[in-house]
Amino acid sequence: MGVIGDAFGKLFGFLGDLFGGLFGVIWDGIKWIGNLLGILLQSLLDPILLFFEAIYGLIAGLLHLLFMIGVLAVKLFLVIFETAKILWSLVIGFGKTLASLSYSPSSSGGHGYSEMIGKLFKNLEVLQLNSIAYILLFMLWFMTAISAIKLISSIRVGGD
Known part of the structure; x- marks a missing residue:
């Protein structure tokens, strides 16, 4: 190239190294300031986030407690309802049994079962088993x- 080309090449190489180093230092300074701001901002946000996570956990726990109280109330209602149905069926059955203790045979128009049972009871009255049957x-x-x-x-x- 020549003397002038070498001189300009060395000059631009020197300027490139100078500006490259200067921009490298400036870029390292910007990265250092960014890291410092990130650390400071993170240390400020961590307690705030921890506080809101605790509040969220408390609200979630209370809502779950209310949900489980509702589930318990429904289960308790179902148990009481089913128990009442069983007891009511028992009372109805007991009442029907007591009502059937006084059987009076009568003739019916459609079929002869009532008349036949009436004749059977009249024949069994000789043995006097009615009282024992009622007691049993x-x-x-x-x-x-x-x-x-x-x-x-x-x-x-x-x-359980």
Whole structure:
């Protein structure tokens, strides 16, 4: 190239190294300031985020508690409702049994079952088994009622 080309090449090489080093120092300073601001900002945001995470956890816990109280109330209502249905069925059955203790045969127009049962009862009156049958029937229902109450009281609610 020549003397002038070498001189300009060295000059631009020197200026390039000078500005490259100067811009490198400036870029390193900007990166250092950015890291410092990031660390300061992160140290300021961490306690605020921790506070809001704690508040969020508290609200989530309270809402879960309210949900589980609602689930418990529904389960308790269902258990009480089913128990009441069983007891009502027991009372109805006991009442029907007591009502059927006074059987009076009558003739019906459609079929002869009532008349046939009436004749059977009239023939059995000689043996006087009516009283014993009524007592045994009453004892049967009484024992059924006691067993049902024991069974209902022994039921545990929950997934133990």
